[in-house]
Amino acid sequence: MSPLGRYFHPLSPAGLWLGAAFLAVLLLLPVWGGSYVMTVATTVFYLALIGQSWNLMLGFAGLLSIGHALFVGIGAYTAAYLFAAVGLPPIVGVLPAIALAVLMGVLIGYLGFRFAIGGVYFALLTIAFAEFVRIIVDHVSWLGATEGFFLKVSSADRHGIDLVNLRGAPEMYYYLIMALALGALVLCRFLLRSRLGYYWQAIRDDAEAAEALGVNVLRYKMYAVIISSGMAGVAGVFYAFYQNSLFPEIVFNIERSIEATLGSIVGGVGTLFGPIFGTFILTPLGEIVTEAIDLLKHWGVIDPQIKLDGLKLLIWSFIVVLIVLFKPKGLWPWVCSRLRLTRPEAEG
Amino acid sequence: MAALLRVEGVSKSFRGLLALNDVSFDVAERGIAALIGPNGAGKTTLFNVIAGVFQPDSGSVQLSGAEITGRRPDEICHAGIGRTFQIVKPFAQMTVLENVTVAALHSAGAVAAARAAARGFLEMLELDTKAAQHAANLTLPDRKRLEVARALATGPRLLLLDEVMAGLRPSETDRMVATLRGLRDETGLTILLIEHVMRAVMALSEHITVLHHGEKISEGAPERIVRDPAVLECYLGDQDR
Secondary structure, eight states: OOHHHHHTTTBOHHHHHHHHHHHHHHHTHHHHOOHHHHHHHHHHHHHHHHHHHHHIIIIIHOOOOSOHHHHHHHHHHHHHHHHHHHOOOHHHHHHHHHHHHHHHHHHHHHHHHHTTOOHHHHHHHHHHHHHHHHHHHHTOGGGTGGGOEEOOOOGGGGSSEETTTTEEOHHHHHHHHHHHHHHHHHHHHHHHTSHHHHHHHHHHHOHHHHHHTTOOHHHHHHHHHHHHHHHHHHHHHHHHHHHOEEOHHHHTOHHHHHHHHHHHHHHOTTOSSHHHHHHHHHHHHHHHHHHHHHHHHHHTSSOTTOOOTTHHHHHHHHHHHHHHHHOTTOHHHHHHHHHTOBOTTOOO | OOEEEEEEEEEEEETTEEEEEEEEEEEETTOEEEEEOSTTSSHHHHHHHHTTSSOOSEEEEEETTEEOTTOOHHHHHHHTEEEOOSSOOOOTTSBHHHHHHHHHTTTOSSHHHHHHHHHHHHHHTTOGGGTTSBGGGOOHHHHHHHHHHHHHHTOOSEEEEESOSTTOOHHHHHHHHHHHHHHHHHHOOEEEEEOSOHHHHHHHOSEEEEEETTEEEEEEOHHHHTTOHHHHHHHHOOSOO
């Protein structure tokens, strides 16, 4: 089998064609999509990257994190600060960004696993650390504290392609995050088929049995946290240079951490394509809701004075409740079997 | 014959309740030994001490003369002891083949080699037709077989089997007995089993250790054990009263 064929092995011919068509549409998106569509699509891939990072921990290794904004935020602040303070270009700055995010992951992981803090309590530990770091950054003046940290950007920066300094046209950011998200997909698939993937799933399903079969549970849980936090750190670097402004109240907000989980929950925790699939449903849906409300206001159906800021979150929550109630394994496995996108007995 | 496993003066108590009291016994290299006793005798606790799940309060466990007392379960697996769980612990969301592959990865260098090795163990335990099923969908006897296949796939020198015959039909028990004896004869595997199915114990074991209330009350050849008054008394009660 060709190397490419091996990557898509679980997809059926129908799944392959549909996937290829989907990919073609996305690759050609900048040709027909306006700036708004591009922004939404960029956000989708950005969240898909974080979602995959989160899914690697819970879906593959059974470790629940509700503090993933922490790893993203540390990556973002590290690369942004090094760029602003010493002019380190983000293509290099991504390395210390990953290193610090991983260091944080190792710290949380070690505390959690060494002292056998499992399940929900581990999740609480991740929340605690995310809040802890948020409060610290709130008080560090050289990181802008609550006032925010800004990267200089001129109108000349908005054209062309400068991947070294992550400056360029919206299309560059779009293709970059698309490449990163798809790269993460290939990485996850590779990991899932490796020794790591087997051991992680064994630990997820029954840690005691895994240990009896010779798996060093602490070490392999640690690998999951390291790879996951590193991936989230990369997403953070992208975020910093895409947004050019970082506020601790936004970056480290628990809402960001929850956002990281939603795509995977809707798509299917533990599946390969679930996080991407879920984000492709949720994010556009959120936008459609916002647009629909604006339209209704415009037509005078709804009083334009009414503020409906939380409605998007409300609808997202409602969808998550429906998914958990009726399709607890997520939509991807269900869609797969309905449309016969994957071959039987191969998991998505 | 030299002892592969030596358990020496092992005691273990849980919150003051003495589960094992100064238990000592040897398992001969290439031998098949059984550990029997009424419910609550401490058999599974002893397995867990040998496999590293529990630390003994006192005493020691040696494998081929090397001290393994108090080591972690994964280290003991590496030392050469494979074990099954009485309350089966399949990796429910993984397929049967993947379950055994996890274990085979222990000695295999690459995933492909481990999968190939795993298929061999599935055939041995008559699970090959169910390789692609999720372990969650297996029947209890099949889960017991999966436990054995996984433990074997780690390539152990000593196999600890905790009630793997329970729930099997007599004909299936006979096949499992034949499989285990064949393994011992071909590969030189040493087996220590906890079993209530006397049909299997009598057919397989060359040496039996009897536990009662955490203490060893008898040991020896099967023919002797079934006539030992102390053993009969612990199972059936005092005949004279």
